[in-house]
């Protein structure tokens with residue numbers, strides 16, 4: 001059984017502030033240890049459930065050379081391999097080879113979620129709202145659609161209660177969620193201590209993989225329309241001249257609209273690295 005772990009840092013137990021997830025800040029070193037240990041918990045659960053190949057991808061943009069490079073290598077569980085330094089949500093090697101299931105660890109809620117700890121969608125200054133057809137999605141939805149394009153179901157999502165609620169609205173019913181904290185605002189949470197949170201993640205990964213049969217991959221209906229509400233008007237310029245992309249502009253809200261035969265085509269038209 002091949003298992004892909006896609007990981008983000010904001011949804012980890014113990015993390016509630018930007019300084020804990022920003023490379024070079026004093027609190028970052030602690031944050032990345034907390035992050036790495038939650039990955040290890042998922043690896044333990046996946047291995048116990050029968051995984052033979054486990055690849056963990058660091059999807060957290062910590063800034064500069066720390067971006068997608070926040071795991072502490074010497075702490076990582078020896079039974080996984082990991083991807084560092086890869087462009088965001090573009091690691092598809094394992095999916096192309098045929099991946100049985102994906103586990104999302106440490107996820108945060110989409111932008112503008114009142115109880116979403118460190119909530120945002122891709123960028124804190126640009127992407128206000130994002131829809132795949134009628135689904136209002138955050139980063140979990142993007143990564144799930146990437147997996148879904150290759151027929152790989154997401155069977156576990158961990159993070160705060162807000163992201164667990166968010167994914168239950170759009171992903172398959174059989175999904176397992178593990179909430180390690182409950183947001184009291186964007187920068188505050190009532191949390192489960194890391195040691196217990198890790199056990200919950202390990203148990204959740206095990207259970208999710210044991211019960212993965214019948215869990216559907218997330219595939220937005222085809223043809224697919226992607227709609228991005230842009231918060232900062234100057235950022236509209238980033239989308240000029242892209243094939244298949246249109247604008248809907250008004251003084252109240254500005255949208256970038258991308259239509260494709262399927263999700264991947266529509267996504268490729270707006271997401272360049």
Ligand SMILES: [Zn+2]
Nearest residue numbers: 008009060061
């Ligand atoms: Zn992140």
